[in-house]
Amino acid sequence: MPQEITAAAENQDEGPLEDSHLHLNIEELNKEFMLKSEELYDSLMNCHWQPLDTVHSDIPDETPK
Numbered sequence: 001m002p003q004e005i006t007a008a009a010e011n012q013d014e015g016p017l018e019d020s021h022l023h024l025n026i027e028e029l030n031k032e033f034m035l036k037s038e039e040l041y042d043s044l045m046n047c048h049w050q051p052l053d054t055v056h057s058d059i060p061d062e063t064p065k
């Protein structure tokens with residue numbers, strides 16, 4: 001076996017890669033993620049082009065709220 005493969009196999013046997021003592025509050029992390037996602041979605045929706053009914057429609061001066 002080449003030396004590189006043997007070294008890689010030995011490193012895998014050293015132990016788990018995750019921290020077993022790490023405690024995460026999944027519900028709180030999910031709430032934070034959803035708040036950030038909603039802010040991003042709202043920002044994207046507030047800056048998109050507004051559709052016009054016809055070619056002759058007036059272009060609105062500001063975005064509807």
